[in-house]
Amino acid sequence: MRFLTKIQLPLVVLTILALGVGLWLVLTAPADYQQGNAVRILYVHVPSAKMALLSYFFVTLVSALYLWRRQETYDILAEAGVAVGAAFTFVTLASGSIWGKPMWGAWWAWDARLTSVLVMLILFMGLMALRNALDDRIKAARATAVLAIIGAVDLPIIHYSVVWWRTLHQPPSFAGPAKQAITGELLPPLLAMSVAFVLLGAALLVLKSREVAARRQWEAVETERLEQIHE
Amino acid sequence: MPLLILLRATYRVAWKDVVGDWRRRATLSSMLFFAIAVLVVFQVAFDPDRQEATRLLPGLLWATVLFTSLMGLGRVFQAEEEDGGLEGLLLASVPRGVLFFGKWLGNLLLTVLVELLLLPLTLVLFNVDVWGQLPALIGVLLLGTLGLTGLGVLLAAMTQTARSRETLLALLLLPLTAPLLIAGVQAMAGLLDPSLELGSWMRLLVIFDVVYLALAPWAFGWLVAE
Amino acid sequence: MPLLILLRATYRVAWKDVVGDWRRRATLSSMLFFAIAVLVVFQVAFDPDRQEATRLLPGLLWATVLFTSLMGLGRVFQAEEEDGGLEGLLLASVPRGVLFFGKWLGNLLLTVLVELLLLPLTLVLFNVDVWGQLPALIGVLLLGTLGLTGLGVLLAAMTQTARSRETLLALLLLPLTAPLLIAGVQAMAGLLDPSLELGSWMRLLVIFDVVYLALAPWAFGWLVAE
Amino acid sequence: MALLTVQDLHHAFGRHRVLNGVELSMEAGECAVLLGSNGSGKSTLLALLSTRLRVQKGHYQLAGYSAAQQGEEIRHRLLFVGHHTHLYGHLTPLENLRFFADLHGLPPQPATLAAAVAAVGLQRFSEQPVRWFSAGMRKRLALARLLLFQPLLLLLDEPYSALDVQGVAWLNASLDRFLQQGGMVLMASHDPERLESLPHRLLRLQRGQLSDGREECPC
Amino acid sequence: MALLTVQDLHHAFGRHRVLNGVELSMEAGECAVLLGSNGSGKSTLLALLSTRLRVQKGHYQLAGYSAAQQGEEIRHRLLFVGHHTHLYGHLTPLENLRFFADLHGLPPQPATLAAAVAAVGLQRFSEQPVRWFSAGMRKRLALARLLLFQPLLLLLDEPYSALDVQGVAWLNASLDRFLQQGGMVLMASHDPERLESLPHRLLRLQRGQLSDGREECPC
Ligand code: HEM
Ligand SMILES: Nc1ncnc2c1ncn2[C@@H]1O[C@H](COP(=O)(O)OP(=O)(O)OP(=O)(O)O)[C@@H](O)[C@H]1O
Ligand SMILES: Nc1ncnc2c1ncn2[C@@H]1O[C@H](COP(=O)(O)OP(=O)(O)OP(=O)(O)O)[C@@H](O)[C@H]1O
Ligand SMILES: [Mg+2]
Ligand SMILES: [Mg+2]
16 A cells, blocks of 8 residues: 555656647547548547456456455455446446447447446446445455456457457457558557556556545544544 | 324335435445346347337336336335334334335335436437437336336235235236236337327326225235234 | 265255245245246237247247346345344354355255246247247256356345345346356257357356356355355 | 223134133233243233234223224324334434334424433434344333333333343333323233332233232242 | 463454453353343354354464364354344244254254254144244244254353243253253353352453453442
8 A cells, every 4th residue: 555655646647648648649630531530539439448348357356366365455456446447437338339329320239349348337336336235344345356256257258249249349450350450640649548548547546545445544543533432 | 193294104114215225325326237237138138120129119118117126126125124024114103004105105216216217228228219209208107107116015015924825915916017017018119109009008007006006005004904 | 074964954955945935935936927927028018920939039038037036036045034144054064165055956946946837838928839949948948047046146145134135136146147148048049040059159058057156155155254 | 991901802823822811901000010931922912902913802992992993093002112123224223213203193303312312321322223233222222212202001022131230220210200100011021020119010821811920839 | 271262352343343352261061151231242252252253353262273264163063042043934943953953964863853842842833833933932942952962162142031930940950961061151141140050150241351240230
């Protein structure tokens, strides 16, 4: 936790800078000849989608570590990771939907990728609800950890959905035999926004974990205070 | 007994249930996301195309509402099981119909809230463009919900006391929800497709509501009496 | 601890739940009637013609099974609430995995019973003539049920002490079973229509079963440990 | 006529006959203790008097109201605290009392409620949900209902169990005050010594009938 | 070393600290009664000793097994009968005892089970589901588990409540036999006089700590 306190300020400053640069590149990049200005959504959609997946992966990882090492730090990180992940997933869904309206003519389509991302959002909400609903903190930690690990099957499904099933959604575009690979002018802003979103994710995670840790700390302190009052 | 006292007691029973849900947090959002999950399940199970979706919409909505309100109903009498069961409520000096109305109000409130969120979401997810009909759809949904929750609370009360005599009654009553659901589905279908019958189904819905809500408090008082 | 003792304890836990249900005729009958109500709603809502019905059948069956077993799962730990909650079970000196297996067996038995009754009923109600495939359909259904109930009992244990547990259980179970559901629906569709893929979906089902049933007792012991 | 009269009361659960012609009458300000071995039907008798069980055969009247037709009037005039506390775990002590008050049609007086919680020594916990209260704390809160109004009849089923020494003293003082104001108390107990100096009459329930408790051996 | 040792045991429920350094050691054949006001933490201490609650801080060993790692071994050697009876309403008394026996890995001896039911005076009801038993009958059945095996440690939470005079006499006789055979008894009670001639030691739980019970006032 002390480590997190130290890196917090530099991280936040860096994030703001990177977001500034990224947004500037996004706004100055030329409009797409097919998609017009709608293409600018890509620079938010793709990084946030990657971050959403990364968040779930991170939650699974710290959950496993918690079950193995039984250190509260991992549980705090898991709780924070869930909140951050839910936010990114929501942004992914929202930006995708907004983009989908001009591209596919509908806010929503039930293809495999979209559905699996929706399932991930439900999972994140379930993790939050479960933690809220259990009074015993250690029980809550164990239950959410187990649940997160079971839910991790959704990750490969999201990632490979475009390959396994025929979908409306874009296949992976940085690698593979995709025809519509992202190239040329699109690349600099996308890279800049990707870096910015990674930083943003890290910053949010640090802030949230510190908040969670502080809340738990406060409860402990409050115990002492109440006890002294009633002595 | 003065009306004010009856109203206060009704309010208090409903308040207890709603506050309970509220304190346990997340009930409302859990119910909403549960409803979304149900939609996902239907999609995965039936995989309808766009045209089919419009046709299936009433059934999907009603089935989802049924499941969601069933979830809520399972909880209606759960709080009463804690320490001594319904007994404590039955010692109250207000008439038992009041208890029924309180329970029903609390359940109705939650179900309606979820429905109001669910309906637009379903339209978006299934890509059905009937936004102009939204108020009318909501109207039909609410109309059906009145009777459904009324009947549901009654059923929950029966199964809560769980003596075999009453389980039997519950089994007899359960099929009663089916006509209500059929009327609801058909009325909604009539709204979406003007070539179908609407008026008579709506009338049926109203009749069911009136009958169930008039009979239920009375049946409740009778059922819970030893 | 000798194996015999472990087996006896597993059997006893399952026995208690099944006997309890049998004596009260509660869960089984309400599950069955619930399932029928769902089927009726679907029938009314979708009103499929014969060809459509064959296409929708796998989805119908699985959706009904899923919701019905959800209802049964909500009650898995209800008997433990009577006087002191799970506490009494947790004071047992047998390993906690045994408790899981006992609970799971009891739930599995009930769910399978309901399914066996449900399947022919669906075929009749929807007028689908695939009676020759009946044993194979039952096989797929059972395969899916193993994993479904395993995961379900685990989640029920997880949410047992939680506030508003029924909603929570449903909220957690549905997204987690989505892959299992897809595999089940597709495998059944493969059975009914030879032009579709079957083998790989079956394999997926088996994999899910093995994974859930291997992990669940371990996770259960973890969860209930104080 | 006595304020409470029970005549030839019978009760059977299926084939198992529990009460077999109970006769009882009580006057204002009287306190009676029901003795009887486990399963002799004390709680059943109290449940009948509280109108929770329907009178199958015989008569029961409270203040002239008959249980068969005017259950509501009777419930309005009595308070029953049994083996179960009828508290809601997710509500605080204050909210539990308010719930009780509203369902008994009592005027809503926040000050009275708060005073009742304080009187049973739970003010420290007045903001906490009742769910985690200890057995004795629950019992105290259940008994605190007595401070909200002055019923005609107070039915208690083993009120002393789970109470600590102060709790017992508080209960006896409250019962004393209650009796002085003309209330009637009927309690089932295995330990009538706990009543200490409170004037009371002993009743023994045996083979489904009530008899004077002092006549027989103290078993 | 003593058979049961508790060192510096602490327990807090969230923000509410209940036990604050409990020290206790007991030898074979010893009986101790826990005194303390409502909410002082008696039931919490018993729950910790029964391994139902996780040890948060401090040490607890029974017969050399430590609660932190060997919960199963400890559960194998103890019997806990608390405020709740842990009976299943839809099972008969015999079936309830058989359930308990199987889950404790005891050899299945129908004769022992039937004898236990008879010993607590419930043979008349041995074919009826427990659901409708009176409070005292439930309590008797819960205590009948003691007749199925000889645990090292017996934890009782207010065992006398709801028992009638014969019930109390039966319990005291059984406890006496149990102690003679080298068992240990730790019970929480507000009424230690009920133990009558049974030799016992008094412990008082106050401000989260145990002290000798006789030292202070009997409150
Ligand atoms: C609500 C709707 C949408 C959701 C939930 C969604 C979800 C996702 C996810 C999760 C990824 C990351 C996949 C991975 O890294 O494995 C992604 C990437 C991508 N999405 Fe979407 N998307 C949606 C709509 C759209 C639309 C409408 C378009 C444009 C027509 C689009 C274009 C892309 C592109 C180009 C990528 C990058 C592909 C790659 O590099 O792998 N998405 N989306
Ligand atoms: N699970 C829990 N969560 C929060 N607080 C709890 C929990 N269990 C008990 N408490 C609190 O701990 C304190 C001690 O409770 P405990 O049941 O141990 O008391 P006790 O000594 O047995 O009292 P009694 O004589 O009334 O039975 C009480 O204030 C109670 O509110
Ligand atoms: N609802 C019921 N159905 C069937 N039998 C019942 C029911 N309630 C009570 N009994 C039976 O009636 C008898 C009397 O029960 P009751 O609870 O009145 O006894 P009690 O005198 O209060 O005993 P205790 O001192 O143990 O509390 C018991 O044998 C019990 O099994
Ligand atoms: Mg009794
Ligand atoms: Mg206690």
